[in-house]
Amino acid sequence: MRMAMIGLGRMGANMSRRLRRGGIEVVGYDRSPEVVEQLAAEAGMVPADSLEDLVERLEAPRLVWVMLPAGEVTEACIERLAALLDPGDVLVDGGNANYHDSQRRAARLAEAGIEFIDAGTSGGVWGLDNGYCLMVGGSETAVERLAPALRVLAPAPDRGWAHVGPVGSGHFTKMVHNGIEYGMMQAMAEGFALLHGKTEFQLDLAQIAELWRHGSVVRSWLLDLSAAALAEDQQLAGVAPVVADSGEGRWTAIEAIDQGVALPVISLSLAMRFASQDREGYANRLLAMMRNAFGGHAVERRSASGDSPAAG
Template structure:
């Protein structure tokens, strides 16, 4: 028998519909179940889902319903939210926990409000480690809608850290950032910063590896993880990657971007906020996809034209490439 999603007294199970049971969504469902919540999951893959369709998921939940959408951003999310808005009832709440652009949230909110349905956007960080460590959550929505989903957020977020006296430090790992759109805007900026941090670590790694003076590059990187001002979880993950592949020989230097770095730079331009580091890290990813940079071809040609500097013929470059 389905339970009421907002009956959250001690000892009560909280119910959630979860759409998208991939790496993130599947782990989130498992973390919530471990916390005692009832999860009704739907995924396009038959082996993962509890119900066969979105109508069946809605039917399985008691009113007022809370449904979390965890599918790829863009058209998949738009289509899912639109279908849900046609199935849910006034008082129900939709949460978009994917990497949607904040402007999409504002459009979805208007559509849902017209039907009396609440809408929350939630930026989620934690990746595949979130199952055990918890997820950092950045939430946008009304206080009333967020309160309906608060037990879910409380179960997903990391355990509260404690200060030297043993008191919990409030706010760590979770924030109600503002109205609809604020959650994904916060996550967008978070990911822009992430781009820049990864680029800085990568450049430091390359310089260490480029000189004969440093005999233990992975050891130097690992030494930075304790007692230094640049220690971070990302640095820990770089150490892990170097333990598995010390020279990173099994990895191509091609780096995709999920879109949020681009959106961050767009907002920097729109708001006249100087953001050279994040912008440079985004452009570096674009450079990683070029086998031979047209820009640098032009630079080489110009150096040859004004100074007579030597240029390498394409045939010579191809001959030098390893098979």
């Protein structure tokens, strides 16, 4: 089997490596020629120096996997591929795309006779060794053609991947997966913050995290990762308290509003990420002024530089 991988970042490169380990030929392209050359030398990937070159190196019917950041980059790549591929070819988007975009792209490609698969992909940088969880949406015919690659990429040939439904369902399932992930991470972080704050007990957070990993109800991969981080540095002094959101938590909250489904934990975990990113703190400054106005409570004033508060 020969297929193409477009986008050789952390995920795309490791997926290419895993495919090669499983005996699948991979034609790879990335905007960075150095990355392409390195992966070709290391894993035996067939290098391509352009999308046109990549398509020419595949025999019809072709199988092309796109592993790029969601948004304009993926949109532009798929538009270019639509003009290069032939009827019967299969195009897979394994990035974190909005499922509405996936449905729209599938309809656009169908006009040219090109099959589209949306593959929600989870596993991160650990996927190379542990395998990836793959949530796949598309037609039965297209997914069957992709199945040999899915069996190699997954943790095992018979588990860790599934054809979950029609086009759009793969990225929809991955969206909800990430929303759940937000809530689990937030709960775990809050629990350890509470443990950290009980200074009178002098709790060893690394010990507790390791304890919970074995036999407890909350054992999980997220706990494994937290235990490893706490074993290295319990104070986390060098880490800024800013948590990014990749977009899927937002899409999950919007979907909940559209459906009228209550998602308090996921929605609040998303709000907490927004709060961690708020360097301006305008709402809290206005709250301080309200409290001062009705109750005469003291207001802390910023220093002239604006970097730290001064009592006032």
